[in-house]
Amino acid sequence: MGATLAELCIVACAETFRTRREIVATGIGPIPRIGAGLAKLTHSPGLMMTDGEAFLVEQPVPLGAAGGERPAPAGYLPFSRFFDSAVWTGRRHAMVTPTQIDRFGQTNLSALGGTHAQPKVQMLGARGFPGNGIYHPNSMFIPAHSPRVFVAGEVDRVSSPGYNPARRVPGGNYRGIDLRRIVTDLCVMDFGGPDRAIRVISLHPGVTFAQVQDATGFELIDAVESETPLPGEEQLALIERLDPRGFRARVFKDNPPAERGAS
Amino acid sequence: MPTIDKTMDPAAVVSRLRSGMTLGIGGWGPRRKPMALVREILRSDLEDLVLVSYGGPDAGMLCAAGKVRKLVFAFVSLDEIPLEPWFRKSREAGAVDVLELDEGMFQWGLKAAALSLPFLPTRVGLGTDLPELGGLKTVTSPYDDGEVLVAMPALKLDAALIHVHRADRRGNVQALGPDTYYDEWFAKAADECFVSCEELVDAMEVARPQDVWANLFERCFVTGVTETPGGAHPTTMPPAYGWDMGWLKKYAAAARDPGDWGAVAEWAVGASEADYLASVGGREGVAALPLPVF
Numbered sequence: 001m002g003a004t005l006a007e008l009c010i011v012a013c014a015e016t017f018r019t020r021r022e023i024v025a026t027g028i029g030p031i032p033r034i035g036a037g038l039a040k041l042t043h044s045p046g047l048m049m050t051d052g053e054a055f056l057v058e059q060p061v062p063l064g065a066a067g068g069e070r071p072a073p074a075g076y077l078p079f080s081r082f083f084d085s086a087v088w089t090g091r092r093h094a095m096v097t098p099t100q101i102d103r104f105g106q107t108n109l110s111a112l113g114g115t116h117a118q119p120k121v122q123m124l125g126a127r128g129f130p131g132n133g134i135y136h137p138n139s140m141f142i143p144a145h146s147p148r149v150f151v152a153g154e155v156d157r158v159s160s161p162g163y164n165p166a167r168r169v170p171g172g173n174y175r176g177i178d179l180r181r182i183v184t185d186l187c188v189m190d191f192g193g194p195d196r197a198i199r200v201i202s203l204h205p206g207v208t209f210a211q212v213q214d215a216t217g218f219e220l221i222d223a224v225e226s227e228t229p230l231p232g233e234e235q236l237a238l239i240e241r242l243d244p245r246g247f248r249a250r251v252f253k254d255n256p257p258a259e260r261g262a263s
Numbered sequence: 264m265p266t267i268d269k270t271m272d273p274a275a276v277v278s279r280l281r282s283g284m285t286l287g288i289g290g291w292g293p294r295r296k297p298m299a300l301v302r303e304i305l306r307s308d309l310e311d312l313v314l315v316s317y318g319g320p321d322a323g324m325l326c327a328a329g330k331v332r333k334l335v336f337a338f339v340s341l342d343e344i345p346l347e348p349w350f351r352k353s354r355e356a357g358a359v360d361v362l363e364l365d366e367g368m369f370q371w372g373l374k375a376a377a378l379s380l381p382f383l384p385t386r387v388g389l390g391t392d393l394p395e396l397g398g399l400k401t402v403t404s405p406y407d408d409g410e411v412l413v414a415m416p417a418l419k420l421d422a423a424l425i426h427v428h429r430a431d432r433r434g435n436v437q438a439l440g441p442d443t444y445y446d447e448w449f450a451k452a453a454d455e456c457f458v459s460c461e462e463l464v465d466a467m468e469v470a471r472p473q474d475v476w477a478n479l480f481e482r483c484f485v486t487g488v489t490e491t492p493g494g495a496h497p498t499t500m501p502p503a504y505g506w507d508m509g510w511l512k513k514y515a516a517a518a519r520d521p522g523d524w525g526a527v528a529e530w531a532v533g534a535s536e537a538d539y540l541a542s543v544g545g546r547e548g549v550a551a552l553p554l555p556v557f
Contacts, residue, residue: 017363053441067556079442124340130393160391172411173386174389
């Protein structure tokens with residue numbers, strides 16, 4: 001059996017985390033988390049990560065690992081040190097899944113519709129997005145690419161900053177804003193266009209640019225140079241080690257193959 | 264030598280609080296929350312509170328019961344149940360005002376209060392909706408850089424509530440879990456800090472000197488201590504016990520059906536803490552709750 005779409009996305013997420021720096025990699029959700037672990041075990045050994053709680057580990061914690069399977073801690077990074085050590089020093093790269101993204105890379109995790117006093121839908125709140133967004137690199141994973149996520153105009157509430165010139169306070173320092181990549185179920189995008197516009201840089205096998213554009217509420221730049229690479233044998237073996245209970249199979253409905261039209 | 268004795272019962276703690284107060288609650292989401300004291304507030308006639316919390320069921324319950332005028336928050340979550348349904352209900356009904364912050368600027372506000380400063384400068388919030396919605400102002404660096412920064416106002420608390428593993432009568436506390444979140448800053452940002460504990464001892468230097476590294480803040484920041492075994496239930500209290508996800512699921516489901524706080528307050532709060540603890544399996548039942556795996 002060939003690789004699944006989930007595994008293809010994991011490899012694309014791992015590529016997003018590629019670095020020579022020693023920084024904390026935070027992947028929120030199964031695909032980004034396995035991706036961060038795969039990056040550390042292959043091309044980016046300097047990456048640091050936590051056990052999901054307060055300790056730094058040098059071996060990524062497999063998803064769902066119980067007591068005895070958990071790697072021993074090598075360091076300590078509780079909440080009280082997290083902002084001082086990782087976020088506000090820029091020593092982190094987070095991959096998150098916001099509810100909305102706009103063409104400026106601004107995201108929303110706070111609320112939808114209505115007013116600030118009475119939102120139509122109250123969500124989580126801004127969490128750490130405002131600080132993450134202005135201090136360290138960020139990427140996104142979107143499991144269902146649609147115009148409801150990639151909205152026309154601006155997001156309903158701006159929870160994390162992006163590249164919107166209208167949102168710049170004169171004299172503010174925005175040099176830390178560093179949006180890297182967006183991995184979705186259809187493609188990989190980056191912010192390499194004019195004025196940091198979003199470009200499609202690779203399409204997953206069997207997907208067309210027109211399909212991606214149709215699923216996006218704003219205009220995209222076609223900078224596709226290749227198909228998103230399929231996982232190799234070594235990568236698949238490491239993914240299995242990072243996710244022995246197969247949580248990745250539940251991310252996409254019916255766990256489709258990486259190559260659309262294949263079975 | 265005369266001794267200091269700060270012990271009091273939960274009702275005495277709550278009798279020290281007043282309607283309209285700004286109240287900070289330690290812990291993080293569904294982790295290490297002083298829930299016995301929160302339940303005692305829910306049994307009281309306190310209202311009109313400004314609640315400052317990294318929100319979990321404390322925020323959801325106090326909002327649902329109509330105790331909260333304004334919530335200062337960065338998120339409200341039950342972790343495995345990502346969105347806190349009672350909090351959502353209150354917000355979507357327009358029933359509670361908010362100051363929405365970033366997690367980091369939130370602790371910055373507590374630190375400003377702890378240091379008796381009016382604000383602390385930060386880049387956090389620039390480029391987002393938070394400053395405008397929250398009425399936050401900017402400040403310009405007086406140095407050559409001239410940088411414009413958000414002035415995060417001090418989150419000065421009238422009182423803070425915190426739950427720990429052990430305390431002694433004089434207010435020495437020990438918290439043994441892997442993470443103590445921002446509890447020390449809640450304690451220092453508050454005029455008065457009340458600490459509930461799983462175990463009260465007479466003198467920490469006799470009972471547990473080997474755990475003195477787990478002392479979160481000095482006893483001068485503690486106004487009162489109260490023993491509430493199982494007092495973090497239904498939230499986690501590692502290494503003592505985990506969260507009660509069964510309870511939290513029932514609590515979350517009740518936000519839809521019956522959807523009325525009055526109908527669930529009886530079992531979610533209980534007539535007394537003893538009744539409540541008995542209803543969730545007693546001390547032994549709570550102590551047996553497994554620690555969650557992340």
